[in-house]
Structure formats: structure tokens, C-alpha cells
Amino acid sequence: MSGPPASPVRTRIAPSPTGFLHLGTARTALYSWAFARHHGGQFILRIEDTDVARSTAEATGQIIEAMRWLGLDWDEGPFFQMQRLARYHEVVEQMIAAGTAYRCWCTPEELDAMREAQRARGEKTRYDGRWRPAPGKGRPEPPAGVQPVVRFANPPSGVVRWDDLVKGPIAIDNEEIDDLIILRPASEGAAADGAFGVPTYNFAVVVDDLDMRITHVYRGDEHINNTPWQINIFRALGAPPPQYGHCPIILGDDGLKLSKRRGAVSVTAYRDLGYLPEAMLNYLARLGWSHGDEELFSREQMVHWFDGSHLARSPAQWDPAKLAWVNAQWLRRADDARRAALVGDQLAGRGVVAGDGTVLARACALFKDRCTTVVELADWAAMLRADVQPRPEDLATHLTEAARAGLRDLRERLAAVEWTAPAIAAAMQQTLAAHRLRMPQLAPALRVLVCGRTQTPSIDAVLALFDRDTVLGRLAAA
Ligand code: GLU
Secondary structure (H helix, E strand, O other): OOOOOOOOOOOOOOOOOOOOOOOHHHHHHHHHHHHHHHHOOOEEEHHHHOOOOOOOOOHHHHHHHHHHHHHHOOEEEEEEEHHHHHHHHHHHHHHHHOEEEEEEEHHHHHHHHHHHHHOOOOOOOOOOOOOOOOOOOOOOOOOEEEEEEEEEOOOOEEEEEEEOOOEEEEEEEEHHOOOOOOOOOOHHHHOOOOOOOEEOOHHHHHHHHOOOOOOEEEEEEHHHHHHHHHHHHHHHHHOOEEEEEOOOOEEOOOOEEEEOOOOOEEHHHHHOOOOOHHHHHHHHHHEOOOOOOOOOHHHHHHHHHHOOEEEEEEEOOHHHHHHHHHHHHHHHHHHHHHHHHHHHHHHOOOOOOOHHHHHHHHHHHHHHHHHHOHHHHHHHHHHHHHOOOOOHHHHHHOOOOHHHHHHHHHHHHHHHOOHHHHHHHHHHHHHHHHOOOHHHHHHHHHHHHHHOOOOOOOOOHHHHHHOOOHHHHOOOOO
């Protein structure tokens, strides 16, 4: 990018509430948000709910929840397109009066016949402009009983060009572009109530981007073919279009488009799997953008660095192993209280009472280096509060006669010592000496009975996290 933008930067994310917040949308939301924050501008949330049949309040709620979880705070909105119908109608009327839009009474049957005839002649199928007004052109009487749509009178020739913020210069011939339907009639029942018809995406998006004074649009590159229409509609309205940047799709680890069928693609699904929002942002940011060789950066660093340059032109591949690595790094950097709170929530979800927050915080600090996600950390912390189920094969291998005798001895000593890691370690040394055992003969059995696993961080430190009675209770099985 060459220098800072002249006018105050205003960006937006405009998800359709037909499902959860997709990872691809979260990434463009992040770019739009970071770009606005970098330039001290505004970021706007708009809910594009004109697909009435597929939009749900539940999806809107999930989108907002995911945005909040990621910490992508918006300055204005959420705006809902279905609450702006009067405004779209106003603009449609202006355009009809100005001759840049017109009513079209073609029935679906007529449109089918039109396409059929074009195919038969070997032509590209397109609307043939039969209702488009032109100087000296007569038009048929509007048929009775047919509700017209409104079409945009796209310029018939010339080239639409823009300098894409991601992909560079793009040019599309107007000849490739139809007279797009911009407004569909209200359904008959609704029309009887005087309700408005519903605008199509390419029209509503322009009216909104215009009214909301959007300066930069980042979105997925599936919208590249829509952009010429949008630019032409802006021009028809006498307004400069925003700058557009189209980000390449995200590929799944199988090289195909990331989709529901291939693993989780919603943001909140990753929260539920134990990922941290700062790790998701970090990973999503790197998936299509870079700042030198930096792999780990905070939200603040990203805002500092994200000026719209260094966005990748080719698709990025989703890499679960890298995401796990990034998450593990952020899990290690999180402070104790936050880790404890996250793990406490996980445990609560499993019906396990987390208990003392400071113990949980110490436990998380001890186990964190072995974990990738909050869920794994909770798996470790759970042994402090919920029964463990040692595997029969571990019991058979490690709970030897010698180990049992040692553990019975240790249990008596532990009943009396001060409950600290050094005192517990000293008691273990006494048991080893008294029973002529070596640590590898005692510690695995101790771990299996108390922790339900054969490997743990230093066992004295682990035991000190437990309530003494829990340890004595589990050792009673020796
Ligand atoms: N509702 C559109 C989508 O979710 C918005 C695209 C745009 O940003 O213009 O794909």
C-alpha cells in the first residue's frame, strides 16, 4: 500500500446468518478489523439477512458470539438488512427515475424460453433486455397479474476495472454482464400488507456500503464476479466505490475447499475444542498474510503491522498441526488465573467441581507444557477432582508385590507429613530406603493409582496439588 488512505478508513464484515461464522469469514473479518484499527478507523458489523428462507436468529446469535469471542469488536451495528427495506426501495425508485434501473415483467416461463432459444442458437444465456428502456424503443403493455422485478441497467459496453487490494488489477467486460435483478417483488401475501420486496445481494450491499461510507472491502474471492456489478451500481448512483480486496479461499488439508464435511469450520467449534481466541486470530491471520518471518504475534502486534500489504494471492492450506502448535504456544503464555478459569469452565461442563482456583492455577502451570488445548489441560486437571480409572494393563504391569508394600508404607508416611512437594519427596525417599526399592519400582505404581496414568510431571509436585485425603484414599487400593 502506498501511504495511509486519505479519508477515515471504514471497513465492515457482512455475514449472512444462514449458518455459523465460517473460518473464511472470520479471517476476512479479522483483516477488515485490523485494517480499520491500524488506521484509527471504524469497523462495522452488518447482518445480510435478505435470504429470508435460510436466515435464522440463532445463526445471528452464533455469529455475534463468535465475533465477541475472537475479540473483533465493532464500532457500529449490527445492522440488519431486513430493517432497511424502505431505504432500498427509495434508492430503487431514484434509479428507475434516473433510467439506471427498470421494471421487468418477464415470467419465469418466458425467461426459460429465452434461455432455451439462446442455447439453440449456440449463444451465451443472458437476459436479452426486452424490458430495458431505450430511446425510441417501444415496450409491450405490462401483463396483468405479473409482479415485476427491478433490473439494473448495466452499461452495455466498456470495461470495469479495479485495482484489487489483494489480487492487483482486474478488468471485466461489461458485455459479460447481465442486467441484474436488484429487487424481487414481495410475496403476494406480504404485498397485500403493503410490505416491501426484497433486494438482491449485489444491490443491498452497494446501498449499505454507500450509506455506511465503507472505504475498504475485504471479502472472499468468490465475490470477484459480483464486484463489476457493484462498481457499476455505485457509478450509477454517482458515488465512488470502495476499494475491494478479494482473499483467496482456504483449502482443507486435503487440498479441497475447506468445508463442513471435512472437519470443523465454525469458529465456535474450535473454542469448544479448547483453542484460545488469540491463537485462532494468530493462526487465521497467518493464513493469507505475513509479516516477515513472524509466526506468533498478539492482536496488538497484528493491528500495528496490518496495513493491507503482504496479503497472499494464492490459497492457503488449513494445517491442523500448525494451529495446534500456535495454540500450545498461547496456552503457555496465558496467565495462571486465566488458564485456571478456562479449565474450570471445561471441568464444569463435565460436571466436575473445579474447587480452589489457586490449586487449579498451580495445576495448569505444572501441566501446561504437555498440552495443546484447554481440553487437554482439563483432562489433566480432572484427576484432582474426579475419580480416575487406571487401565487394568497398567495396574498389572506396575502394581507389583514390592510396589504395593512400598505404597502401603508411603501411605502411612504421607498421612503425617506436611503437605508440600519437598515433604512428600522426603517421605518417598524414606519409603525407598526402608523397602530397598528404587524410584522406577515405586513411582509408576504411585502414578497409576493416584493419577490414572503412567507419566506425569514430577510426582511429588503433582501429589502436592491433590487433597491429602484423595491421595490416601486412592493409595488404599495398594
Ligand atoms: N453476505 C455476503 C457473504 O457472506 C457478504 C459479502 C461481502 O462482503 O460483500 O458472503
